[in-house]
Amino acid sequence: MTTADTGAGAIATTSTPPAVATTPIQGRVKQRMTSRTASAVAVIIAILWTLPTFGMVLSSFRPENEIKTTGWWTFFTNPNLTLQNYDEVLFSSGTSGRLAAFFLNSLIIVIPATIIPIALCALAAYAFTAMNWRGRDWVFIGVFALQIVPLQMALIPLLRLFTMGFNLGFMQVKLPISGTFWAVWIAHTIFALPLGIFLLHNFMGEVPKTLLEAAAIDGAGHARIFRSIVLPLLLPALAAYGIFQFLWVWNDLLVGLTFASPESQPLTVRLGELAGSRGSEWQRLTAGAFVSIVVPLGVFFSLQRYFVRGLLAGSVKG
Amino acid sequence: MEDVLGDWVPKVRDMVVALAAFGLVIALLLLFVERGPKSVREKVQVAIFAGPALFLLAIGLVYPAVRTTFRSLFGQENNFIGVENYQWIFEDPVARRSVINTILWVVLTPLVATAIGLAYAIIIDRTKFESLAKSLVFMPMAISFVGAGIIWRFVYAFRGQRGSEQIGLANQFLVWFGQEPRRFLNEAPWNTLFLIIVMVWIQTGFATVVLSASIKNIPAEITEAATLDGATRWQLFRNVTVPGIRPALVVVLTTISIGVLKVFDIVRTMTGGQTDSSVVALEMYNQSFRYGEQGRGAAMAVLIFLLVVPLVVYNIRQMARNREIR
Numbered sequence: 069m070t071t072a073d074t075g076a077g078a079i080a081t082t083s084t085p086p087a088v089a090t091t092p093i094q095g096r097v098k099q100r101m102t103s104r105t106a107s108a109v110a111v112i113i114a115i116l117w118t119l120p121t122f123g124m125v126l127s128s129f130r131p132e133n134e135i136k137t138t139g140w141w142t143f144f145t146n147p148n149l150t151l152q153n154y155d156e157v158l159f160s161s162g163t164s165g166r167l168a169a170f171f172l173n174s175l176i177i178v179i180p181a182t183i184i185p186i187a188l189c190a191l192a193a194y195a196f197t198a199m200n201w202r203g204r205d206w207v208f209i210g211v212f213a214l215q216i217v218p219l220q221m222a223l224i225p226l227l228r229l230f231t232m233g234f235n236l237g238f239m240q241v242k243l244p245i246s247g248t249f250w251a252v253w254i255a256h257t258i259f260a261l262p263l264g265i266f267l268l269h270n271f272m273g274e275v276p277k278t279l280l281e282a283a284a285i286d287g288a289g290h291a292r293i294f295r296s297i298v299l300p301l302l303l304p305a306l307a308a309y310g311i312f313q314f315l316w317v318w319n320d321l322l323v324g325l326t327f328a329s330p331e332s333q334p335l336t337v338r339l340g341e342l343a344g345s346r347g348s349e350w351q352r353l354t355a356g357a358f359v360s361i362v363v364p365l366g367v368f369f370s371l372q373r374y375f376v377r378g379l380l381a382g383s384v385k386g
Numbered sequence: 387m388e389d390v391l392g393d394w395v396p397k398v399r400d401m402v403v404a405l406a407a408f409g410l411v412i413a414l415l416l417l418f419v420e421r422g423p424k425s426v427r428e429k430v431q432v433a434i435f436a437g438p439a440l441f442l443l444a445i446g447l448v449y450p451a452v453r454t455t456f457r458s459l460f461g462q463e464n465n466f467i468g469v470e471n472y473q474w475i476f477e478d479p480v481a482r483r484s485v486i487n488t489i490l491w492v493v494l495t496p497l498v499a500t501a502i503g504l505a506y507a508i509i510i511d512r513t514k515f516e517s518l519a520k521s522l523v524f525m526p527m528a529i530s531f532v533g534a535g536i537i538w539r540f541v542y543a544f545r546g547q548r549g550s551e552q553i554g555l556a557n558q559f560l561v562w563f564g565q566e567p568r569r570f571l572n573e574a575p576w577n578t579l580f581l582i583i584v585m586v587w588i589q590t591g592f593a594t595v596v597l598s599a600s601i602k603n604i605p606a607e608i609t610e611a612a613t614l615d616g617a618t619r620w621q622l623f624r625n626v627t628v629p630g631i632r633p634a635l636v637v638v639l640t641t642i643s644i645g646v647l648k649v650f651d652i653v654r655t656m657t658g659g660q661t662d663s664s665v666v667a668l669e670m671y672n673q674s675f676r677y678g679e680q681g682r683g684a685a686m687a688v689l690i691f692l693l694v695v696p697l698v699v700y701n702i703r704q705m706a707r708n709r710e711i712r
Contacts, residue, residue: 106509107509109505109506109509110506110509110510110519113502113505113506113523114519114522114523117522117523117525117526117587117590117591118522118525119555120537120538120540120541120555120587121525121526121529121537123537123540123541123555124536124537124540127540135553136553137550137551137553138551138553139551139552139553139554139555139558140553140555141555141558142551169394172394172397172398173397176397176398176400176401179401179405180401180404180405180408183405183408184408187408187412188438188439188442189439191412191434191435191436191438191439192435192436192438192439192440194435195432195435195436196436199431199432199435201428201429201432207436207440211439211440211443212702214443214447214448215698216691216694216695216698217447217451217691218647218648218687218690218691218694219648220648220667220670220671220686220687220690220691221450221451221454221455221687221688221690221691222446222447222450222451222454223450223674223687224450224454224457224674224680224683224684225449225450225453225454225457226445226446226450229445248400249397249400249401249404250404253404254442254446255446257442258442258443258445258446258447259446259447261439261442261443261447262443262447265439289419289420290419290431290435291416291417291419291420292420294416294435295416315528318530319529319530319531319532319533320530321530321531321532321651321654322650322651322671325671326675331393332397336530336532336533336651339532339533339536339655340532340651340654340655343532343535343536343539343655343656344655344658347539350540350543350553353536353539353540354536354540356536357532357533357536357537360530360532360533361528361529361530361533364528364529364530365525365528365529367528368525368527368528369521372521372524375528376595376599380595380596380599
């Protein structure tokens with residue numbers, strides 16, 4: 069698997085020159101024309117894809133009455149900036165604000181909901197790659213097939229399990245986690261497992277078998293091999309998968325909506341509420357939206373390489 | 387600070403405790419594997435490595451999927467009603483509309499996003515600005531559907547009073563070209579198309595990145611040989627590029643389709659499913675959680691499952707074949 073932007077420069081040097089030399093002049097002119105329209109198309113696409121976000125971010129810094137009455141493009145003739153919207157939406161008490169508290173909830177959800185799945189997936193992937201046991205391949209196919217099950221099918225039974233507990237036949241066992249962060253962490257962990265195990269299993273398959281065998285001959289047990297050989301080699305893969313999981317959890321709405329209580333709801337749920345109840349309060353919506361996208365955008369731009377690698381490793385999230 | 391963040395101390399403490407407990411358990415288990423009595427080792431080790439994940443999958447995916455399937459055959463009072471819930475999906479006007487809309491979403495989004503992504507990937511291939519150009523189009527992938535929904539609601543914003551300036555970019559464009567501004571999100575059936583544009587906006591970057599990597603895997607000799615033989619750009623595209631990236635094209639198309647089938651955040655944030663714009667995943671949520679119609683909600687979840695299965699199977703077979711080729 070090559071990441072997106074490696075190798076481009078190396079190949080570029082060998083690409084077109086010989087072709088140009090043999091093309092008739094007419095063809096060359098035509099080619100230059102098409103390449104000019106092509107560049108124009110690319111520029112238009114790039115602008116169209118950036119402009120909505122740009123307009124939203126710029127608007128979030130404009131005073132309330134201006135956002136509501138004039139387009140953000142008028143900013144360039146009448147520049148006027150303020151942090152008022154952020155102050156209001158983050159810190160004001162009452163129903164419109166307090167996004168800071170939900171931001172914290174999102175952080176509290178996303179950290180364990182990224183770390184725990186990585187650990188469990190790595191352990192399970194090791195059992196499927198480096199340990200020999202009866203039925204191993206069948207169980208792996210089963211786990212793999214679970215990617216098909218959409219989230220929607222699992223929501224209500226899992227929610228019931230969290231709220232009502234389970235029946236042991238002679239007694240009902242209640243779980244004290246309904247609506248807490250525990251419920252959200254566990255739900256996210258479960259939904260992450262099929263894809264995570266599959267991805268890490270693929271990456272682990274690339275670790276040379278002879279390396280593991282040599283370690284086993286030297287008397288290292290599975291725990292030792294896992295800890296000191298497999299994990300260090302797998303670090304880039306874990307990072308790739310970790311970023312994926314992080315963005316997935318941070319951006320999730322459905323799991324937060326279903327399993328969290330008002331005390332533990334993530335930012336997305338709160339933002340969805342604002343969009344529903346205060347649909348024309350653009351000063352709040354634009355500022356709120358920016359608060360919610362600033363973390364994933366930061367992660368994305370600083371770790372894009374790993375993100376792309378995770379993406380290219382095959383990605384079907386259930 | 388106290389009232390703004392709410393009770394932040396117990397929350398943070400909960401998280402730290404949870405992480406510490408989890409780390410401790412894993413560490414103890416690994417220690418047990420390493421130091422434990424030799425006789426029990428082999429099976430216990432497998433159980434320790436794979437057990438936690440398998441247990442969670444059993445209670446969190448396998449059992450719920452089976453239960454939801456059964457639930458879809460029962461009515462409001464838990465009485466067996468056979469396939470009535472499924473019949474309802476195709477008889478109720480709102481539910482039927484959501485099925486039709488979902489089909490529109492699944493057909494249009496992958497095709498348009500892949501077409502634009504492919505064109506873009508080819509144009510920017512091996513240019514100076516390639517990685518910047520890619521980042522710009524790829525960026526929406528990092529944004530939540532809720533965030534994207536708000537961004538695009540702002541683009542589509544409509545102000546109706548006479549003489550008032552437009553604040554939404556889309557309507558301002560209409561005004562600049564001498565057209566009447568319109569309520570993009572209220573006019574069925576067009577509103578579904580305008581919602582689909584949002585999903586296209588998000589997924590095009592995915593198509594671009596995957597297809598671009600695939601284009602780079604086409605051996606340079608083949609492209610060179612074709613140009614030496616006088617192939618035009620279009621011939622090069624048709625006869626070299628597309629066959630060369632066919633497997634990646636299929637994976638991109640199916641992956642986007644699968645994602646589209648489950649999308650509900652965009653519709654919920656932008657229209658709430660009003661004015662005939664709902665989709666199956668949103669109706670499933672509404673039936674189950676807002677109207678308390680668990681049987682109908684379960685039937686819709688199963689419907690999503692049935693629509694996803696052929697796509698995933700096809701996707702997996704394609705990925706397996708790609709791996710063989712490589």
